Amino acid sequence: MREAAAISDAAMPRAKEVIPPGVAEASAAAEIISTLIKGVDGKPGGDLASFFLCASPRISTPHIRWEDVFRQVSQVNLEFAGVRHAYVTPLMRTVSVGKPFDRLRRIHEGEVAGLEAALDVAKPGATCSDVATAFYQTLKKHGFEKESRWGIDWTEPTASLRTGDLTILQPNMTFHLMLGNWVDDDLGYAISESFWVTETGVETFSTLPREIFEE
Template identity: 25%
Template sequence: MNHHDYRAMLQNTLAGSECPFPESEFQRRHVALSEAMRAESLDALLLTDPSDIYYLTGYNTFEVAVHTALVFTPQRQVLQVPSIETGPAVACTRVDEILDYRWEGVEEVLLPLAEVLADCGSRIGIDRWHGSLRFGVMSDLLERLPGHRFVDAGPLMDRVRIVKSAAELDCLTESARITGLGIEAAAAAVRPGITDSEIAAVGARAMHEAGSEFMSMQPIVTTGRRISIIHTNHQRHRIAEGDPVFLEFGSSWKRYTAPMMRTVVAGRPAEKMQAVFAICQRLYATLLDTMRPGQRFDDAARAGEQVLAPVAAEAFFSGVFGYTVGAQFPPSWVEGSGFIARGQMQRFEVGMVFHLPLCLRLPGQWGIGCSDTVRVTEQGAEPITANPWQLSGIE
């Protein structure tokens, strides 16, 4: 059976059976995006980011390394996938048309895609900065469609996605619950002699047993001076007496992730560790208070910088006090539609959701990190995750 016949048979039996949300939720998203497109005089969008495609159609797969594209107009959605993705395209979505090409036949991508775009109008929005938009696809489309103008529409998608609906908040709340179970299990496993990899395995198992799907990022566990190197991960390192152990987990529920950080010490926390942790606590409280509707992201960042000032020369901080989260796929749970950082002039709105990755790293020594995922309310930000905000030690 070839992939065309396979698609036809699936459409007769399982079409839309794995769609993650009711039609009303997708219709809300389509209306919001269509209005944003009209405001920017866009005729169509060519989307290749797996999370954008999921957001608009429900298309869900663990294979995000292949070319996949969605042509979106207010009247029509056309999804292009390789033959190995025919199943998810049929079962997870209710799009108007599916274009499938042979997995090994990438030369089959361009003609049908160009033909669809040719009928959509001349102003096509793309996300110029996303790595899923392949140079070969874009350069060939420019040759085949000389009368079309391709416009950067990444910011447009960000504006539509950044405020979460009730259905999305439900998903983030469930992810937060599962993330908490994983981080609690991992924290309880910390002791001298165990490896960082074993702790990661304990946390991953707890999250999967509680219902997490495949995660956008695997559990992050580092210990001792390796914490001071940003973005290292578990690597079979054995934990010594007195080592801090840094945990950062994020389960996935309908692709939505609410991450959390926690640090546990395999022994009694040193006085300096307690002092650094206290700065993280003050920073967190400051951000919750300043993340109010109408305030700029820059305002919250500057307030955070004042808290960090006493250790600014000693401890490394990434400069990003928060980033938006939502529905994502590997390799990252960062949605990227907004960053709480200096110079970011966007304003907070009720329903925005941020992870606040508050980790201070003393180069060559260790690091202390603690975080919650929070949502913006009328009164400020409130946590979705349930971090105890304690620098726990193991006696």
């Protein structure tokens, strides 16, 4: 999973490079996907696990594909995963083409604070619900709420980072802490961290900063 994470980490800066205004979303997607498949350090990626590029003006809709060209002032939410020997390490970040608008900055600050609160709680002995509650309570203090799902896919009958899931975290469990938030018609935001439960806490796989990437 660390090798898969290195591939994800290489693809996100590449995304920042290939989404200037006027460029076709499909062309940018091709460049990012190429990085995910080529891999890094002579270690190729595997089959594409997932890839979503959601750009203005459709920024409030999750899980859509490329369609148009990037606007002069716009936002791009990215969700993809590096794959290595069938191990998958997802990553989500938001990119701003031009200066991020104030409401985007505010939700970013709230989501990052919630993410860090969740990671602080995540350790052996804590429940999935404990992790979720830490995030929700912190985000609410920043004036936002997240109503959409997060954590492992809702169709999987296993541990999921959501309130009410009393599964106890144990060493060597891994999770995708998926905090995409689609608030209303003109505001959507994406950030996530994949993490590994250690003997004393958690270790995140990505080395990228938790920031809005500005193009």
